[in-house]
Amino acid sequence: xxxxxxxxMIVIGGSAGSIPVCISLLxxxxxxxxxxxVLIIHRMRNVVSQLDKLLTREAGSVKITEPEDKQAIxxxxxxxxxxNYHLLFEEDHSFSLDYSDAVxxxxxxxxxxxxxxxxxxxxxxxxxxxxxxxxxxxxxxxYLSDIGADCIVxxxxxxxxxxxxxxxxxxxxxxxxxxxxxxxxxxxxx
Amino acid sequence: MNNVIxxxxxxxxxxxxxxxxxxxxxxxxxxxxxxxxxASLLRRIYKFMDVQGVTDxxxxxQLLAGDTSVFHSFLETITVNVTEMFRDPGFYKSIRxxxxxxxxxxxxxxIWHAGCxxxxxxxSLCILLYEAGLLHRTRIYATDINASYLEKARTGVLPMTHxxxxxLNYQQSGCTGDFSDYYTALYDHVLxxxxxxxRVVFLxxxxxxxxSFNEFQLILCRNVMIYFNxxxxxxxxxxxxxxxxxxxxxxxxxxxSLLFSEYRSKYSVVDGSVKIFRKKS
Numbered sequence: 001x002x003x004x005x006x007x008x009m010i011v012i013g014g015s016a017g018s019i020p021v022c023i024s025l026l027x028x029x030x031x032x033x034x035x036x037x038v039l040i041i042h043r044m045r046n047v048v049s050q051l052d053k054l055l056t057r058e059a060g061s062v063k064i065t066e067p068e069d070k071q072a073i074x075x076x077x078x079x080x081x082x083x084n085y086h087l088l089f090e091e092d093h094s095f096s097l098d099y100s101d102a103v104x105x106x107x108x109x110x111x112x113x114x115x116x117x118x119x120x121x122x123x124x125x126x127x128x129x130x131x132x133x134x135x136x137x138x139x140x141x142x143y144l145s146d147i148g149a150d151c152i153v154x155x156x157x158x159x160x161x162x163x164x165x166x167x168x169x170x171x172x173x174x175x176x177x178x179x180x181x182x183x184x185x186x187x188x189x190x
Numbered sequence: 191m192n193n194v195i196x197x198x199x200x201x202x203x204x205x206x207x208x209x210x211x212x213x214x215x216x217x218x219x220x221x222x223x224x225x226x227x228x229a230s231l232l233r234r235i236y237k238f239m240d241v242q243g244v245t246d247x248x249x250x251x252q253l254l255a256g257d258t259s260v261f262h263s264f265l266e267t268i269t270v271n272v273t274e275m276f277r278d279p280g281f282y283k284s285i286r287x288x289x290x291x292x293x294x295x296x297x298x299x300x301i302w303h304a305g306c307x308x309x310x311x312x313x314s315l316c317i318l319l320y321e322a323g324l325l326h327r328t329r330i331y332a333t334d335i336n337a338s339y340l341e342k343a344r345t346g347v348l349p350m351t352h353x354x355x356x357x358l359n360y361q362q363s364g365c366t367g368d369f370s371d372y373y374t375a376l377y378d379h380v381l382x383x384x385x386x387x388x389r390v391v392f393l394x395x396x397x398x399x400x401x402s403f404n405e406f407q408l409i410l411c412r413n414v415m416i417y418f419n420x421x422x423x424x425x426x427x428x429x430x431x432x433x434x435x436x437x438x439x440x441x442x443x444x445x446x447s448l449l450f451s452e453y454r455s456k457y458s459v460v461d462g463s464v465k466i467f468r469k470k471s
Contacts, residue, residue: 046279046359068445069416070227070423082445084277085416088229096227097416097445100234101272115200116229143200 013110014130015042026059028187033076045084081108089120104136114140123148132164142172151175201239207247225422276359281464299328305414306332309343333395346382402433413443
């Protein structure tokens, strides 16, 4: 009999350069059937994107979908924040989309989704911030850490673009720094 | 002044304070936000609190109760919406290829663009209609809850900043002309030509409380209902249903759908990938 999971939500943020690491993490989560996973990846807007299909193909086993507005969040499913919207979490555990100003030139913004995940799921969130070339995600991660959620950043020394993880570390001391291999092990053991 | 150095603590609103706030807004100022999506409404309220340097609900309520000008600035923050010309070019391509040929069979075309913000998407639609030779017999009613946005939209003036991106969007929408023929550049702004705008009437309309005012062959309401909860979405879809003529079209945002609503059986899918639907009868 499996014990109940420690987390009710896993959020993973990064820029487009973090997609290879993201795929490794998704593979490490193949066994996961209990926790919904939401990816917030910086991407172009107003261009046709097949990122959901690409991730599904590369990660294998689970279909990765872009949620529609007010769609209910299901355990064990993997969601990708759609282009050109901010992705928010409702208290009833459904998604809401928001089309307001970009944050850190980004929509979807990792800060926006991380903070919203914290407001809806409290300390039952696990947040992972990967590589990226701007500071989006740092403030959101700091908020999550403040409310007692577990936060992990990719080791800036191993990140392709270290600004994103470094900003988070500068803002908040109480987060765990892990290499890609360490993150994979951590997720496999969930 | 409320000076806080470093990162401000995130504002927090208890459920009780949130309810009090909604009550105040409804009964003192006449705006009912009870059907709004709580996640995005709260995000905007927190943003306003941050700017005002207010961290708890009672302070916010006192501030709003005591000063109408604060309320107006609050309303601006809550109803703020960004917009782009030819947002989602694939949507406009589909309107051009699948909807306009049908609209062309009507002697007079009525369109409602609900939640038009500062008008960028309205002008985009006007350009499509112009290129299809339909604009002169079309009347477009463009509505928004926010009066200051409508004021801006009526001027036809847009910032120059995004014109390069809009030009790319225009080209990807399958349009055939030269985008720069439709505006005149004035320093850091552009003016959309009058002949493109002259068939548009900008009107203030609140989707939550106001009723239908005409019958339309096409309704566009893109990325407005995402701010509403499911019940309010259904109420607004009812309003649209009653305002659409038989076999009329409705176009939504890329991640909005009728298929989860009470109205799914009353519409056929014209283009599922860009969310264009058609009333069955």
